[in-house]
Amino acid sequence: MTKPALTLFLAAPRGFCAGVDRAIKIVEMALEKWGAPVYVRHEIVHNKFVVDGLRDKGAVFVEELDECPDDRPVIFSAHGVPKSVPEAAETRQMVYVDATCPLVSKVHIEAERHAESGLQIIMIGHKGHPETIGTMGQLPAGEVLLVETVADVATVDVRNPERLAFVTQTTLSVDDTKDIVAALQTRFPAIIGPHKEDICYATTNRQEAVKAVAPKSDALLVVGAPNSSNSRRLVEVGAKAGCSYAQLVQRADNIDWRALEGIRTIAITAGASAPELLVNEVIDAFRARYDVTVEQVETAVERVEFKVPRVLRAPA
Known part of the structure; x- marks a missing residue:
């Protein structure tokens, strides 16, 4: 027929992408260096096939640091983590490796620099996504406000409309994000954007x-x-x-x-x-x-x- x-x-x-490739390599190299088990906080990348393959090699995936023993290495996923996570690992004297994508780390650094200049941050991102949680967790509560849609821009309650900056999750739709940025710039003309596009x-x-x-x-x-x-x-x-x-x-x-x-x-x-x-x-x-x-x-x-x-x- x-x-x-x-x-x-x-x-x-x-x-x-390069960030995912690096994150997977980090888990594989950690297993080679320290042997199994190596703990990974959150899925190293969002793909079941990849995660299952690493699990078969000896990686143990957990959602929180308190599920990890003190005496085994732990890896933080490519999406990034709040500052409190490496701080807790250091307090427990754990060996940890940060697999945060360098382009996500760039956004973290950007947010911190804006905060040091006295600016409140608006983050364009998806509520509950690990990257959003990680970026917002770089600064104290209330210093990063989340907007997901153009409609959210109209209701976001800021401290001072003259002292604002925005950052974005790296994995958003370029076209949708443009509309949200335009709405932010219309409502807050003084808002400062990234030096270079955050979307990777x-x-x-x-x-x-x-x-x-x-x-x-x-x-x-x-x-x-x-x-x-x-x-x-x-x-x-x-x-x-x-x-x-x-x-x-x-x-x-x-x-x-x-x-x-x-x-x-x-x-x-x-x-x-x-x-x-x-x-x-x-x-x-x-x-x-x-x-x-x-x-x-x-x-x-x-x-x-x-x-x-x-x-x-x-x-x-």
């Missing part, structure tokens, strides 16, 4: 790639986890760019084939914490059902690399 023809647009860049290069690049493939595709699949902010934003970006069917799938088993009946073109991308192995698994699933022609659509080339912390480069 002849397979129907399908053109598969493969968005690039996609998948692992990888988030921006992956969203631009989706905008290039979505309008010419009958469907878009984003390989990523449901708790991955940047992956969920890619689905939203694809839908806004004109793709009538945009869905998040964790892996090939999650594809809804009935919803894809009759398609002739599909776009595939992956969130920044999804390994290429899962993308290939999805492509193979399409090859099993269709006569697939793959076209890579590349909108940027990434050459960013981040060093792992010195403690892991030194001999045990």
